[in-house]
Amino acid sequence: MDVRLVPLLLTLGVSAVYSGSHSLRYYYTAVSDRAFGLPEFSTVGYVDDTQIDRYSSDNQKAEPATQWIKQKEEPEYWERNTQIYKGAEALFKHNVKIAMDRFNQTSGTHSFQRMYGCELREDNSIRGYNQYGYDGREFIALDTERWVYVHSVREAQLTEQKWNSPEVNLPERNKNYLQNICIEWLKKYLSYGQVELERRVHPHVRISDHQSDDATELRCHAYGFYPREIDVKWVKNGRADVHSEAAKEILPNPDGSYQLRVTAEITPSEGDSYACHVEHSSLKEKLIVVWPGPNKDGNNMGIIIAIAVVAVVVIVAAVVGFVIYKKRDKKAYKKTASSETASNESADSVKA
Numbered sequence: 001m002d003v004r005l006v007p008l009l010l011t012l013g014v015s016a017v018y019s020g021s022h023s024l025r026y027y028y029t030a031v032s033d034r035a036f037g038l039p040e041f042s043t044v045g046y047v048d049d050t051q052i053d054r055y056s057s058d059n060q061k062a063e064p065a066t067q068w069i070k071q072k073e074e075p076e077y078w079e080r081n082t083q084i085y086k087g088a089e090a091l092f093k094h095n096v097k098i099a100m101d102r103f104n105q106t107s108g109t110h111s112f113q114r115m116y117g118c119e120l121r122e123d124n125s126i127r128g129y130n131q132y133g134y135d136g137r138e139f140i141a142l143d144t145e146r147w148v149y150v151h152s153v154r155e156a157q158l159t160e161q162k163w164n165s166p167e168v169n170l171p172e173r174n175k176n177y178l179q180n181i182c183i184e185w186l187k188k189y190l191s192y193g194q195v196e197l198e199r200r201v202h203p204h205v206r207i208s209d210h211q212s213d214d215a216t217e218l219r220c221h222a223y224g225f226y227p228r229e230i231d232v233k234w235v236k237n238g239r240a241d242v243h244s245e246a247a248k249e250i251l252p253n254p255d256g257s258y259q260l261r262v263t264a265e266i267t268p269s270e271g272d273s274y275a276c277h278v279e280h281s282s283l284k285e286k287l288i289v290v291w292p293g294p295n296k297d298g299n300n301m302g303i304i305i306a307i308a309v310v311a312v313v314v315i316v317a318a319v320v321g322f323v324i325y326k327k328r329d330k331k332a333y334k335k336t337a338s339s340e341t342a343s344n345e346s347a348d349s350v351k352a
């Protein structure tokens with residue numbers, strides 16, 4: 001089976017010290033072989049939508065992924081994280097084999113993945129999550145209301161029983177990491193990278209159209225904005241939202257900014273007007289770009305009738321995660337060990 005690395009978009013939150021909400025999260029991936037050129041094991045850590053560290057079985061070393069954390073943490077920090085990731089590597093390689101046995105698989109390329117972390121919201125409430133996936137599907141997750149692991153597929157029932165057992169009691173260990181260690185490290189990282197994480201960059205907007213025999217496709221492209229959260233939609237006659245059949249996928253740019261294209265299919269009638277409405281935290285007012293009408297060459301640029309692009313310094317965050325399975329719209333789940341010395345020292349020491 002192919003390894004499916006499905007992007008997971010997650011909206012994040014912020015503390016009382018900062019504005020909005022913030023998150024600290026880690027992603028682990030282990031594969032059964034290197035058929036796709038992937039390392040057998042890799043990790044990435046994120047604060048909001050900024051990658052802070054990385055590790056792979058190829059280099060066997062935890063490394064900083066941003067200058068502000070590299071400047072703040074000493075070599076001992078990276079050596080400690082290297083040892084944590086090496087321990088997780090051995091465990092995850094083993095868990096790939098366990099999962100293959102559970103699914104009665106003896107060959108092929110398979111993946112075992114994990115996403116865990118915490119969020120600190122604007123009202124000072126916290127949220128944690130710890131979820132596992134196998135071959136692009138949910139495997140097991142921690143329910144942080146009941147503090148029990150819940151299997152997502154029949155093959156994870158044995159793991160659920162083991163981790164929830166009084167002898168192992170993994171959820172209780174996870175709880176300590178979620179409510180204490182993870183949150184404290186998140187606050188520390190936010191203080192390290194405040195300038196970077198608080199930046200606001202306003203979106204540029206371009207509209208165009210494409211004519212067919214019986215309909216017109218309107219296209220609104222917002223690009224170059226930061227942070228990731230944005231609302232883009234087509235509006236008819238200044239009131240009614242125009243439904244878009246296409247998925248609104250926000251994509252990252254190489255410079256750390258984002259882009260989004262929203263399309264809508266219409267049949268223009270005399271007297272109707274259409275405009276693209278854009279709302280973003282960098283704008284004081286909603287940006288409205290009016291569609292002038294059909295254009296045969298498809299390069300209609302539109303007319304901007306309202307825009308304010310004065311940036312405001314406030315932290316808001318959204319993340320593009322390197323995860324593997326769809327996230328259920330329910331309580332998240334979180335994982336941990338009880339060390340107070342490492343932000344990511346929550347790698348499960350318990351086999352699946």
